[in-house]
Amino acid sequence: MSDPCPCGRPLPYAQCCGALHDEYDRSGHLTAPDAEALMRSRYSAFVKDRRDYLMATWHPRTRPRQLEAPEPGLRWLGLDVLSHRVLDEDHAEVRFVARSKLGGRAHRLMETSRFERVNDEWLYVDGDIA
Template sequence: MSFGEATTRGRPSGAASCPCGSGARFSACCGPLLDGAAADTAEQLMRSRYTAFALRDEPYLARTWHPATRPRALDLDPAMRWIGLTIERARGGADDDTGVVEFRARWRAGSAGGELHEVSRFERRRGRWVYVDGITDETPA
């Protein structure tokens, strides 16, 4: 799938819990961001990107990736299921132009599983947060 193709596969109903694990309804959490609303904080953008990975929403991932570091294509593994997110620390609010979010994201692919630990950098461009890059550490479960 290219970044230009939209996806609605498996999109939660508005009343369902948000995949990002915030405890809020999808319609009040990541749903509006995936539909085009701007994130107020770097953490909100990170949570919405986790949700986009879980839903395989490549166009959203492309829109929220800094153009200098965005790959030309992102081939998401259809067997991979993102099953949990923990935010370790976050910096970057409404008055900041840069932010950092450290998180742990758990995944399963068939009988395999693991955890992605990343310290992500974010930047505000033209009033909107974008993902710049991250330092990762992935460990099998």
């Protein structure tokens, strides 16, 4: 039995976000079909500590120079996608809640993320935390 995908879809990781991560590893291309799939794959990349994938999927205009390692003991607990709104052919928003636990305390991040398609690849631009 294979590991379930951290993104919350009822698929094994290898057939869901893992396939997007693997395609990036093989070809250097980002193949998420839409902003929601990219957002889910980014959440899974946080769970798997795939900082290379997170940086590659971040729009160059807003990408940080580096990502710090996750805090020791951080556990990601789940993702709920609340909405996926297509604004036009190359822009979309995804509203989600990501749950985590650190130092015995539960945390909840609610964000509306903005995405842009550049050269046929969806990229994370930025987000508003609620």
